[in-house]
Amino acid sequence: MMIQPLPAIADALPAARPLVDRYGRHISYLRISVTDRCDYRCVYCMAEDMTFLPKRDILTFEEIDSITAAFVARGVSKLRLTGGEPLVRRDIMELVKTLGRHLRGNGLQELTMTTNGSQLRKYAGALADAGVRRLNVSLDTLDPDRFKAITRRGRIEDVFAGIDAALEAKLAIKINMVAMRGTNDDEIETMMAWAHGKGMGLTLIEGMPLGEVGIDRVDSYLPLRELHDQLSRRYTLEKLDQRTGGPARYVRVAETGGVLGFITPMSHNFCESCNRVRLTATGQLFMCLGQDDQVNLRDALRDGGHDELDAALDRAMLLKPKGHDFVIDRARPQPALGRHMSVTGG
Template sequence: MPCSSCAPLIDPFARPITYLRVSVTDRCDFRCVYCMAEEMTFLPRKDLLTLEELTRLCNAFTDLGVRKLRITGGEPLVRRDVMAFFRNMGERLGNGLDELTLTTNGSQLRRYARELAACGVKRVNVSIDTLDERKFLDVTRRGRLAQVLDGIDAAQEAGLAVKINAVALKGFNDDEIVSMAEWCAARGMDLTFIEVMPMGDLGNEDRLDQYMPVSDVRARLAQRWRLTDIPLRTGGPARYVRVEETGARIGFITPLTHNFCEGCNRVRVTCTGTLYMCLGQDDAADLRAPLRAHPDDDAPLIDEIRRAIARKPKGHDFDYSRREDWGQVARHMSVTGG
């Protein structure tokens, strides 16, 4: 039951915490080059929060004022029985929670789209960086573009709004900026371009060589269309424009060229119950310990959440201006679900 006496979460800089991103698994059926190493060692099952523990944790955050819950991974839809968790959280919609959504690679949407809609999910973010089959295989290392496109079809057939997330990668998809925008506009999908972030083991990829400021992306789009800034906010860090000729919306997430920390309203929890107060900092809190030590009492969990939020930093340290991966954090992007 909601805790009516629980004061909402406010960080040291007077920012309300209303958005929680929760990873339900570190596993994925892709190995995207900016997200995972090609050869990953995944966690043993005992280290992961159970679906019941995930439900308790998310309910506690909802009682503390979180209004938007985004489910992430790895790939969230490869978690066994994950729809039971979606059903549980769907029951909080209109009862503390305003929105339940997920970020996915799209590979499992044909299987789960209708069930997600039945749980109250209204929209999904699908990560797709290229519409070229060969390049898609290169960037995902094992994904099939046709399967993802079919998943997008299934999502739209189920009535889900789809937003495409594309990481801007110089020398890889910079020649597809306009064509991806045209494709999304034709299908009625929003599109967001994201700057690549310095996280994890780079392997054979050099983030400095990959990095393309989103300002360059916008400039290329502006050569083709008239772009008008709009005040749309979806709970996250994207800033949006409207393409006047098509009516389409395009978002830009700029953690490096123009960080969005001043309005940060979100925190992230990993599939092991580790709470990260900032994507670009290593400080964290262990929420699994109070969950398991006190299975029938949420007070210790709530106390630990409050202590963690009390040390949420003002912002991250991502910076490529020195021509080095300044502010890089060691964990893979897949650990915190982006």
Template sequence: MTCPAFSGRGRPLVDGYGRHVNYLRVSVTDRCDLRCTYCMSEQMTFLPRRDLLTLEELDRLCSAFVARGVRRIRLTGGEPLVRRDVTALLGSLSRHLDAGTLDELTLTTNGTMLAQRAQDLAACGVRRINVSLDTLDPDRYRTITRRGDLAEVLNGLDAAQSAGLSVKLNVVALRDVNEDELGDLVRFAHGRGMDLTLIEVMPLGETGHDRAARFLPLDVVRHRLSRTLTLEPLAYRSAGPARYVRVAETGGRLGFITPLTHTFCEGCNRVRVTCAGQLYTCLGHEAGRDLRAALRGSEGDGLLHDAIDDAIAHKPSGHDFVADRISGPAIARHMSVTGG
């Protein structure tokens, strides 16, 4: 697969606030084998397969962003590993790693299929992955995911590390659900040489659960953790929005992502593309641009780059998630559609 030539190759993506966009998150499917209570409703209606971008279209789209200065690409979902051809896409995109035009190719996964796919990911140039894991209790895990088996994820973590992949755990902090074991999750992750990031619940899509009842501010979590752990501020920054501390007792890094209590929009370098080709320049806004139409409207990439330029020019200064207005979704689309 190759990306057709474009005369504006190399022109960086800079929005109206002077922020350089160099990080692309691409959903390859809206489907997932789990139904996490903070992410999806139990009965989901997924897009028909004909609406999804093909493997070739995904490659062409990602390559267009690389040509414009994007240095990191993360594949997401839904659950990206339920799409069988995802490793073929990764293998094709790895040519940008080899050429030095891409710094990192990675993905976020729930871990249920890692035991079978970890070696393939490593062979495709993936060196680091994020794994969503909100509890270490098997019964609680099944309750949160509505169907999952914790043992599959733990086996997947073993397989990922055996394949040489660096793993970071993502944990959504949920009041009255997992708040009593967040310290244990930190110790578990750091004991295995993994970073961990705590995330406030995000108000996207109807899930059938009251988010306001489950919302747990990370200021509260940080204060509680500091009773038993020494949290030392770090200058370290990943490509994403997390702010990190070092835990003195474990030597590991702990991140905090706070979309509701402390915005991080001033330094936003990210855009997201859905599996159907909608480009969203902000997680917290409904306005998007249809890149699928641009991809299918011409064999060249002129229309595609025009659509990207238009979207970047209108990237908002920030989202408007507000903690005291999350009983219902602030954004109608689910996180699984947008891409994590």
């Protein structure tokens, strides 16, 4: 299946002004959830019995490409495909190849993907051929039984095989690990040694209160400052200025030679430097992961073409909030937002 971009939007975009919000932040990073579906049901991300969107409500590949082109024309230089699990969407490589053409111009500088790794063995080579150079692989444990408990299904052997295939395809990999007290906090050093030993980075992430899920978020919440202090007593952590376009702060671990990242939406938010917006699989643009303000780009595109889409991006910049205020404690144990992480792709 070949994707035919809408010519009036995707291939004939006029030079446009950059996307700048009310606080002077330049938006250069677009995350696109290509599907809300996933072959796992991770306890911190989804309910066990999820109701997924009807396929008729999902953006077509042509629409995703046209919206991407509009963002690139206005200065977005980094694009990340997410889900759910992006590699479970039918014919996903046709979309990746089509979006990869933006890398050949003067706009898009990087096309990346976040995946759970379950399908990576099948697609690693094709992703590299399409222009993808880096992947984030979500993996919270190295123990097969614990993996099944966290994901509620799946085989960790498939993820290991996918990672090996991606490394063979010369893709740079960063492992994303949600740190959960009482679940995998005893594996942090083991995961770091394994990842760094294979030439991969490791980024630790605090759990976020999005959607009703399968764990007690108060009990499982682990502030990463606590982990940082714990690790610094055993390892030499050298602060790095390295940035990859996202919210992580990085250190180099002298003893392993590898890079360790910390994403702290709870204990120390990173909103002052936020350069990101998120497009859902139905075409809703969320300006903040921790807020519900949204702009319907699907309707703008379908009803008014490029002009209305461009105007919708202007509206989005006026709506982008200064930041989020996540709280996890016994006084407020309910989710901060009703939508699950899989809706906006993290």
